[in-house]
Amino acid sequence: MRYVDARHARSWLFTPADRPDRYPARCRPGADAVVLDLEDSVAPGRKDIARHHLARRGPDEIPVWIRVNGRGSAQWRDDLDIVARLPAVAGVMLPKTEHPGDLAATAALLPEGTELIALLETCLGIENAFAIASEPSAVALAFGVADFRRETGLGDAPEAWAYPRSRLVIASRAAGLRGPIDGPALHLDDVTVVQKEAARGREQGFTGKLCLHPAQIAPVNAAFSPDPAHLAWARRVLEQAAGSDGAAIRVDGEMIDRPRLDHARDLVEAAATHTAVHGAPAPS
Ligand code: GLV
Ligand code: MG
Numbered sequence: 001m002r003y004v005d006a007r008h009a010r011s012w013l014f015t016p017a018d019r020p021d022r023y024p025a026r027c028r029p030g031a032d033a034v035v036l037d038l039e040d041s042v043a044p045g046r047k048d049i050a051r052h053h054l055a056r057r058g059p060d061e062i063p064v065w066i067r068v069n070g071r072g073s074a075q076w077r078d079d080l081d082i083v084a085r086l087p088a089v090a091g092v093m094l095p096k097t098e099h100p101g102d103l104a105a106t107a108a109l110l111p112e113g114t115e116l117i118a119l120l121e122t123c124l125g126i127e128n129a130f131a132i133a134s135e136p137s138a139v140a141l142a143f144g145v146a147d148f149r150r151e152t153g154l155g156d157a158p159e160a161w162a163y164p165r166s167r168l169v170i171a172s173r174a175a176g177l178r179g180p181i182d183g184p185a186l187h188l189d190d191v192t193v194v195q196k197e198a199a200r201g202r203e204q205g206f207t208g209k210l211c212l213h214p215a216q217i218a219p220v221n222a223a224f225s226p227d228p229a230h231l232a233w234a235r236r237v238l239e240q241a242a243g244s245d246g247a248a249i250r251v252d253g254e255m256i257d258r259p260r261l262d263h264a265r266d267l268v269e270a271a272a273t274h275t276a277v278h279g280a281p282a283p284s
Pocket of ligand 2: 040095121144145146147
């Protein structure tokens with residue numbers, strides 16, 4: 001497998017679409033997913049150039065996600081005209097999503113079955129999170145922290161962020177999606193900030209994080225993976241459960257019934273997906 005599917009990708013590395021020198025060709029720089037951006041990392045006067053570079057990608061290249069401009073922007077339709085004809089597209093991220101109809105209208109202009117990620121970054125988007133997550137084309141919600149901060153004026157206190165963050169988690173899961181993807185850490189030079197943010201996001205129910213720099217990938221992948229001891233536990237659980245015919249079992253002194261067994265299965269499945277793309281993690 002050459003890339004991690006939308007259900008399991010932890011690190012989502014952004015690259016401005018007007019910088020083809022940074023596009024991944026045959027390999028990824030360790031990121032689970034790459035997002036080529038037509039929106040806010042591309043200057044307004046360079047949108048045409050960015051689309052032009054995207055249109056030159058070949059069918060053999062690694063499938064990438066494309067962040068188009070939001071539905072309310074003058075660029076949205078032009079972006080989709082190009083993206084609909086591109087090869088090697090894993091899916092489309094729609095920023096400033098506020099209504100389920102934004103996803104439906106976007107999906108209608110793309111090849112059938114194109115997977116969409118809704119980037120929620122306004123109060124209206126957060127309030128409509130469950131309806132948006134329930135759109136058939138939605139595979140995940142993501143949180144646009146910088147835009148949300150600008151709209152609301154929230155400071156850094158974690159409790160100020162508890163409501164929108166929890167709402168994304170609950171809405172995603174209620175709609176049957178993976179846990180949401182967290183917004184990026186803006187400190188590019190300080191890996192400890194990424195580590196702290198990613199660990200907190202995982203505690204809160206996020207399952208991945210947008211990355212703005214390759215140095216953010218490793219801490220994000222680590223934060224959203226089980227540690228080796230936990231993974232070994234999950235494998236032991238599955239082994240012992242194989243002969244139990246669905247009955248509760250005892251592993252390491254702990255009672256394992258259905259929810260714990262499903263949790264163990266999720267961990268092993270996710271680890272297998274990541275290993276298939278990146279190889280086995282180096283022993284620590
Ligand atoms: C991402 O788009 C953000 O606003 O943080
Ligand atoms: Mg944004």
